[in-house]
Amino acid sequence: MRDVAIVGAGMVPFGKYPEKTLADIAWPAVKQAVVDAGIKKADIEATYCGTALGGMMAGQRILKKLGITGLPIINIENACSSSSTAFREAWIAVAAGVYDTALVIGVEKLTKFGGGTLPLEKEDWEVSHGLVMPALYAMRARRYMHEYGLTENDIADISVKARKHGVWNEDAQFRKEVTREEVLASRPVADPLKLFHCCPSGDGAAAVVICSAEKAKQYSATPIKVIGSEINSGKYMTGYRDMTSPEITLRGAKQLYEEAGIGPEDVDLAEVHDAFAIAELLYYEALGFCAKGDAAKLLADGETSVGGKIPVNPSGGLLSKGHPIGSTGVAQIVEIVRQLRGQCGQRQVEGAKVGLTHCTGGGVSGFDHGVCSIHLFAR
Amino acid sequence: MSENMSSLKLSAEGNLYSWSVVHAAPKGWSLPFVAAYVDLPEDVRVFSHIVDADPDSLKMDMPVKAQIATLGHDEIGAPFESYAFTPVQKGDS
Incomplete structure (x- = not known):
């Protein structure tokens, strides 16, 4: 396994955006991370998107707004750990040398449930x-x-x-x-x-760009190593x-x-x-x-x-x-x-x-x- | 990894591990209700409600016993009945 670093980070202020779609909540966070990394869209090799309740194909719905398509997009559900899991999966792929770069997204829109406690699985x-x-x-x-x-x-x-x-x-x-x-x-x-x-219950999104440590310097003067x-x-x-x-x-x-x-x-x-x-x-x-x-x-x-x-x-x-x-x-x-x-x-x-x-x-x-x-x- | 399941009869009495008076829950639950974990002697912890008790009278690890109670209502308003627990009163056996 090789060393991996974060070269771009972005997020939108968490809050209540009932009038926005999940994709519209998320894309500005992704754009911020991509711009922060100074990476060309075409150089992003894969995307891992974590959402627990955001529905099918959240990653595709978000990335089509930014024209980042045609790459592997993997959507991940793991309850409140959905995007920490997505980050780990992206890290594994880059550390293993499968990809040199990857984008990780976390997104949720809880206002669609109208407030109250988190909806849990009733068959439990x-x-x-x-x-x-x-x-x-x-x-x-x-x-x-x-x-x-x-x-x-x-x-x-x-x-x-x-x-x-x-x-x-x-x-x-x-x-x-x-x-x-x-x-x-x-x-x-x-x-x-x-x-x-x-x-509080609310909506929001965050994103990071990761890459192999050897490539990190070309994107960021201050790469953050995953240790x-x-x-x-x-x-x-x-x-x-x-x-x-x-x-x-x-x-x-x-x-x-x-x-x-x-x-x-x-x-x-x-x-x-x-x-x-x-x-x-x-x-x-x-x-x-x-x-x-x-x-x-x-x-x-x-x-x-x-x-x-x-x-x-x-x-x-x-x-x-x-x-x-x-x-x-x-x-x-x-x-x-x-x-x-x-x-x-x-x-x-x-x-x-x-x-x-x-x-x-x-x-x-x-x-x-x-x-x-x-x-x-x-x- | 056997697929042959068998039933285990559990004791009706156990000890109150912890509880909470719940004021926020999805539709169908009668609020507030007392949620609780009860430890049974067979090393099984069960979740349910505490009924027929003043929450202020509850004590950690106190003995409680099972009874059938209406815990809430389903989408069409039919009562949901299941096991619940209530403190063991002095003189109970």
Whole structure:
């Protein structure tokens, strides 16, 4: 396998675009990535497009708007990890030498469902009995509170941090700070989670251009190297499972650090899957940023805010930047690319050299999560 | 990898692993409802609703028992009945 780098990145501000088609939401993000890379359209050898609910042939619908057709276009569904999976597939193809260049797209239009909780597969047993994603995370939260003394204030403070970072990101869906009191006073969704503990529903798209490391310099003065790529499915269990310990993330992070030859202490910043505020706390521990039970302290000490030891979700994360689910994986990568290039203004993590993205997808009975994909990048 | 399935009779009583009072769900569910995971002695965790209980009275790991309840309604308004759980009261056996 040869080294691979990202040479172009783009995204559209996440938000609500009910009047636009999926293709019209996405093509400006793709154009931005292609222009950023300075790559000729004809030099893009393949495209991998991730969308969970965007319907058939999303990649073709988007790329015909830009005249990028006739190349292999592979559309990928893997729930909220759809585009992180697409990125990994593109990475494999370029690393293996099948292609020298590839385009990766993540896109979703959730406003077509008219709001509410994410539509899950009704033939799933738990879904057929009323499971919704906020309830799943709420039950994790309640168990963690019980076992580790976590308080409602601790969980609310994740949302406060996310919104604070989002103010500095012009691509974020929410750009207004909230206080702990406002989070706790927002309407209940799935007790103990309130509305402001939950990522918003919305639309968006993000794209990156990757190529072999040897070709990267011809496109970018600051290519961002992919130094680790990992994907796993969850382990199916019918019985007891510790819901305070996200097994798929723990397992994936361990594999990834070994593969990359670095440890969590070498990571300068991370974009993690904070679909609900409790999740970010669980992931601090699972990704090795702190010991089990210490997540709330890491947050309270400011270590995961911009300026801290390991800033997490400087983009605002899913809670503030938004979570048009299929676009999230690539949007996280776009943020890491911009951070490692030093392009992030007020939310810039100074001197960042190594960044991590972590994207899960769930909603199937018997799994902690159905899928988790983690990547490491370096400048 | 056998294709021969067999039935396993599960205990009707188990312990409440976690729960949430749910206020947002697709049409058909009577909101709010209490979603829960219950651990049964056969090392099986089941998801369902907690019924006939004040949510404030629920405790981690408390014993609960199964009963049949109407959990919601389908697209044409017919009741959806399935198993649910309720706290074991003192004196129950």
